Amino acid sequence: MDSKKLYQAITAAADNPSAPLLSPKEYGEYAELVSLINGLIAEKHRFEKEHQESINYIRSKIDQLLVTIGTAPLKPEELDDKTLLELDPIGVVADSFAQILEHLRDTNDSLNRTRKELEAVFESVGAGIIVVDTDMRLLAYNNGFRKIFLEGKDDVDPRGRYCRDIVCQEEMPPETCVFQKMIATGHSAMNFEWSYKDRYLSVLASPIRGEDNSISSGVILYQDITEQLQDKTELIEEKERLAITLRSIAEGVIALNMDNHITLMNEVAEKLTGYSQEEALGQQAEKIFWVVDQAIRNKALDLTGDLLNQHQSIGATVEGVLISREGEERLINASTGAIRDLKGSVTGAVIVFRDITEVKNLEKEIANARRLESMGILAGGIAHDFNNLLTGILGNISLAQITGDMDSRIAERLFKAEKACIRAKDLTQQLLTFAKGGSPVRKVMSIAELLRETSQFALRGTHINCRFDIVEDLWLTNVDEGQIGQVIHNLMLNAYQAMPEGGTITVLAENVTLESNNPYSLPMGRYINISVIDSGLGIPGEFLDKIFDPYFTTKQLGSGLGLASSYAIVKKHGGFISVQSMLGKGSTFSMLLPASDTELRPAEKQKKDTDTVLKLNAEKILVMDDDETILDFVASIFKHLGQEVTLVRDGREAVDLYRQALDGGEPFEVVILDLTVPGGMGGREALEELLRIDPAIKAIVSSGYSTDDAMATYREVGFMSAIPKPYRAQVLVQEINRVMQIKRPAMKKHF
């Protein structure tokens, strides 16, 4: 055996642990060496086996570590034994593990911090909070919960108990249970307003989910909203109060934001602008609230610009014309103010405005009335003197006619003079009426017939149709028939003269009831409204203010007294007369007269003034008048009648003479007293004394200036008759004779 062969056999046995060892016998002289080598090979194989076992142990421990840190074990092909030792996997995994522990520590710290924060939030939040399991057993609760549900029960530990035992105090969860709702829906559930004892709570249940996303428990939060609800209720009430206030005030209110857009509008503003709040909201103020200067009308007034731009508090108060959506114009007075927030910053503006059209009209009306009053005083004074003069003229003419034996040409002249005097008398009568001189001699009557008769009479011989629209049950009025007839006559003449082309006049009469604070400034109550509506030329605007002024006329032949006296008559009757007119469309004159509550009495029959032969049925007559013309005329009448008359110039003289005559046993049968004696005792005062002397006295009042109600209510004062000046001789004689026939009843009057 050579050494080479031996080497190969040794190498083969050493490299392969499963190969049989060498047989020493086969190697002769090397047998001893081979035995030694066999021992070494066996030793090598044992070492190799142990090494592999160590490697496997390390690998298994690495895998164990890898699984411990949560990942997959190594696959043998991923890492050979050599690299395994070079890479130091145990060291790597150990370092990684150290990092995992560090991370866990950090996570724990963070969780602890979060837990403490949560605990602080849990306790400090202003609400009661509980955590319950899905069976609704309390797991945790905060102080807020104890305060609401366990006040005064400090020894009670609610943990582990059902929440319904403590909160709802019922055996089963109620239908309104938000937790059950949350469980059923899987989402947070809320009861916005839950009544608990005397409080209101909002209750919110929210789920807590586990790893598998299923609900593991829940949080229920109880918030006391009693104060909030009260505040809300108060806010709603306040809002409602404000809305009612805005609705009920007479002013229009519009609120604007900083962009000058409308944010609020009340009903009055809706009515005056013609836009509803819905339409106006968000619109530019000028589009809806179009106000122009009364004189310059081409540009809308900027009412709030200064407020919104310069941040002033109070804006200007202006008068202007508000033009509505339909083009209707109303005179308004508007004031503005800034709207500020709690910090005082301007957030908008408010415009408050009032319709002053009626007020302005009324102001004009009052000014007109004052002007008329002062003119009336003047006119009354003139009329008084003029009437006295007229009495002289008319009386003497009538005397001259009675005297007879005259040339027919003279008689003709006298007749014309008398006619002119009568026309002059009518004129002064109107002047007096206007001058408040004619206190109405009233009686309760239905005005319907008077309306028809007077209107038809006034339009006789014209081409004008008259249409009556008079309600059947027209209320009665207490009026002076003559005066109201005169008013109707005047109105009809006016209407007729305004219609040169002819046409139809409508006379309307209806019942109306006026509330207090009506635009006519009349007392509240029942009235009748009479309107005369023509379709004539209309009255220019600038004349409307003056139309009731005396001597104002647009007609060539007009006296200017017709409407002025109508105005005075209606006013004296406690009524109101007004006119509305549109050029080219016609005019409407309307008068309101108070309705009477009294029943209708049969009208007193007026005695006809007869011009028959004069015959006086009294022998002893006393006449008191301060005017020489009158006295002269009266003296002439009595002289013509062959009768004596005693004439005195003031009341004192009349009283003295009457007493003397009475004492002397030859009393005066009739006394005629002038009402007004400048600087002396007038008729009314004289009668008071005379009645004391002789309660059966027969006295007649005469005046051309009947500002004193005595002319209208002569009976109440104690006179038996009233003779307005001027009068004709026939009227004087007639009234004396009438009075002589009256038997004086026992006096009831006391002064």
Place this chain on the structure above:
Amino acid sequence: MNSISSPSRIEIDMRGQVCPSSLLIALEQTNAHKKALRAGETILKIKTDNRDATVTIPGTVMNMGYDCLVFKKPGYYEILIGVNLPGTVT
């Protein structure tokens, strides 16, 4: 195995290599750059074609407190390890 360092990124390309274990290399590098990674100064970017690594690496580094993102690229995967990585929930 090539490794390119940059101030903000350490890139390890393990494509085409079966041995040694991608996970252990990733963990070794994460441990080695722990300080910079935790401070957010560095991001570890691993390129590998070992599909198992896209499960084992993220699972382990996330337990260690890192963010990990895996992107599928043509023929390989890109795995980013760091903190506050965009698109991760912290």
